[in-house]
Amino acid sequence: MLTKLEIEGTRDTAYILFDKENNLFEIKGNSLPENTNKFFEPIFDWIEHYLQDPNTDTNLKCDLEYFNSSSAKMIYQIFIEFEKILEHGNDVSISWYFESGDALIEEKGMEYKTILNIPFNLIEK
Amino acid sequence: MPSMNIDTTFWFFDRISEDNLCLLYNGNFSDEITNKLIELSEYNISNNLSLTKMKKKASFLMAECFQNIVRHGEIIDGKVVDYVDEGFFLTKNWQGIYYITSGNLIETTKISELKRQLEKVNSLSKDELKQLYRDVLENQEISEKGGAGLGLIEMARKSGQKLDYHFSTFDDKFSFFYNQIVLKSTDVSFEDNKADFELKEAIDYHEKMVKNNILVIHKGDFSQDAIFPVLKIIEENLQKENKDEVSKKKIYHILVELLQNISHHCYVENDKKEGIFLIGEADGYFVINTGNLIQNENVDNLKKHLDILNNLNGKELKELYLDKLRERNLSEKNGAGIGLIDIARRIISPVNYSIIKIDSKKSFITINVIA
Numbered sequence: 001m002l003t004k005l006e007i008e009g010t011r012d013t014a015y016i017l018f019d020k021e022n023n024l025f026e027i028k029g030n031s032l033p034e035n036t037n038k039f040f041e042p043i044f045d046w047i048e049h050y051l052q053d054p055n056t057d058t059n060l061k062c063d064l065e066y067f068n069s070s071s072a073k074m075i076y077q078i079f080i081e082f083e084k085i086l087e088h089g090n091d092v093s094i095s096w097y098f099e100s101g102d103a104l105i106e107e108k109g110m111e112y113k114t115i116l117n118i119p120f121n122l123i124e125k
Numbered sequence: 126m127p128s129m130n131i132d133t134t135f136w137f138f139d140r141i142s143e144d145n146l147c148l149l150y151n152g153n154f155s156d157e158i159t160n161k162l163i164e165l166s167e168y169n170i171s172n173n174l175s176l177t178k179m180k181k182k183a184s185f186l187m188a189e190c191f192q193n194i195v196r197h198g199e200i201i202d203g204k205v206v207d208y209v210d211e212g213f214f215l216t217k218n219w220q221g222i223y224y225i226t227s228g229n230l231i232e233t234t235k236i237s238e239l240k241r242q243l244e245k246v247n248s249l250s251k252d253e254l255k256q257l258y259r260d261v262l263e264n265q266e267i268s269e270k271g272g273a274g275l276g277l278i279e280m281a282r283k284s285g286q287k288l289d290y291h292f293s294t295f296d297d298k299f300s301f302f303y304n305q306i307v308l309k310s311t312d313v314s315f316e317d318n319k320a321d322f323e324l325k326e327a328i329d330y331h332e333k334m335v336k337n338n339i340l341v342i343h344k345g346d347f348s349q350d351a352i353f354p355v356l357k358i359i360e361e362n363l364q365k366e367n368k369d370e371v372s373k374k375k376i377y378h379i380l381v382e383l384l385q386n387i388s389h390h391c392y393v394e395n396d397k398k399e400g401i402f403l404i405g406e407a408d409g410y411f412v413i414n415t416g417n418l419i420q421n422e423n424v425d426n427l428k429k430h431l432d433i434l435n436n437l438n439g440k441e442l443k444e445l446y447l448d449k450l451r452e453r454n455l456s457e458k459n460g461a462g463i464g465l466i467d468i469a470r471r472i473i474s475p476v477n478y479s480i481i482k483i484d485s486k487k488s489f490i491t492i493n494v495i496a
Contacts (some may be wrong), residue, residue: 012349032381034349035386067372068381069464073184076450103371113445 002053005046014064014071018046025060029073031067040074047081054085055093063097063125064105076112083105083118093119100124129337129405131479134416134491136333137342139399140326145173145218146345150358153332154212157190158361165354169345172470175221179308183216183223186306189280190227212299213331213358219322221262222232223308227328230299236292239302246277247287255281258400280306289324303328338412339405349398354475356380359404372496375471376411379496380404381384383415392418392487410473416491424480434466435475443468472496 002020008030009015017026033039035099042082060082085092094116096109106122141147146169152164167184170176176183213228231239249257258278281288289305305324334342340362343355357378363373387400388481400417419427437445449463468478474495481489 011353032385035206066381068385069467072384072467073450073463077453101370103166104374107305111443111447115451115491123284 002046003048007042014067016043018043018050020055022057024054025058025059026063028063029080030065031075033070033071036068036070036074040071040078043078044081047078051081051084051088054088054090057091058082058085059093059095061095061097062109065099066105067108069107072108078097079112079118081118083116086118094099095121096121097123097125129339129403129412129414131414131477131491131493133333133337133339134401134403134414134493135479135481137330137452138344138416138489140218140330141344141401143219144344145169145287147217147328147342148215148345149334150211150214150340151331152211152362152367154191154214155365157189158358161215161354161357161361162191163187164214165343165351165403168350168354169218170223172346173218176218176223179223181251183225184309185284185474186225186280186308187216189226189276190281190304190306192276192383209392213334215327215330217322219466221309222321223252224305224322224327226324227306228301228303228328228331229472230295231302233300236300236302239250240292242274242277243288243290246281249281251282256276258282272380280304284308293328297337299327301331303331305354334405336373337405339403342401342403344401345399347391347398347402350386352381352384352388354400357382376413376487376496377467379413379471379494381490382468383413383494386464388414389419390417390419392420394418394487402417410495412493412495414491414493416489418487419490421447421482421486421488424482424490426478427490428478430462430477434469437469439470441464446470468494 004019004021005016006019007013007016012030012032012034014031015026017024017028019025029040044114053114060078062075063071079094081093082092094112098105098109106124109120113122138274148169150158152158163184166187167180170180170183206444207446211230213225213226215226217224217226246254246257258275261275261278276290284306286307289307291303293301293303295301303324305327330342333339341358343351343357345351356377360373360377363376368376384402387402388398391398391400400415402416403414405412433444434445446463446466449466465476472494476491477493479491479493483489
């Protein structure tokens, strides 16, 4: 079994939980790392392994307070990787949370929704 | 009210370009803001080997300056409550010298008494100061102000120098009281080596900031540890402005993108990634300027990119943003393109810029946006 990836959140990096065994997938908090590639690298590595044998129903929960534009690209790439699960015939979806009145995070979610083929739910908190 | 224009950035950069760091603040001094100003100054000191020895002393003196600003603010009567905590603060490092300057409003009628105290402190020797400190502690009733006299004595004792001060008229009732402390990393005595940066110059900067409605200027390192206190100071000020959540987040986002752009893309000289950043206000909007050196060979591309952005409408900018988002290239260098596009979508001005050629290798670029 693929061991879970859990990274504590900091003032500039998000809390990450990718747990195959318990079927929990979460990105939460703030993302504006000094070095974006370095932060996201282990996440892409984990996803690469996960894609070899994904769970039957994967839901990625995104509950972000703020993220910068280089993180926006990384998050998009994560979604693109998750889209590949559809090719396995398994279910996958994204839940995008935003604080009521937070136009920036809501708008970012809507933009992702329009350019992705993956089921994408916008959820007002 | 006048606001800073694009040339203001170079005006400051030109004057402080030799400094390792320079932080100027003109505004409200809440506890949160003074804490962040100290945190940023301490970070800057820690990053400079020749200064680390004086970190404790500098922190103490900064805290003392802030207490003067805030404590004197509190006694001002209700009529002028608008600028109750208004003040000025500067820290600056030039070679082995560290400058701390503060300015706060006092009632003009109280100048003569304060002057008397300052002159008294300046006339005493080290031992006499120590004795006076004890006398004040033991004998004098602590006044409502909390004994500003003690603060002055402590500043003179800890800095080991005469207090450098100046008064400027603010309005018919108030004046600014400025005070500058100079710390040197070597054991050079202050008498035989006069400060190269005069208090008068700091006051010029403050006046320029007031005239142009500038809140913060930071010249120095743009690593994450330096960016965060700056962001916090701005957030606190946004809070005070009663801006709605949407505008607050938008301004925060623009700041993050612009500040990180400097750290990722500026011209690196002697291992230093340096830039200057100014934020001010105009007619309820925030004016943000950043300036940094870039390699001459990158000037044309950047110009082209900015000119394209400035010619697109909102819908076209959004499409360009989504195209960039979908590009597979994930390198940090490409992040800048998308950052500027996202900024262009959220400002009420074009992305104004000016480029000044410095020498055969590098140019200075200023970016100015209003949000």
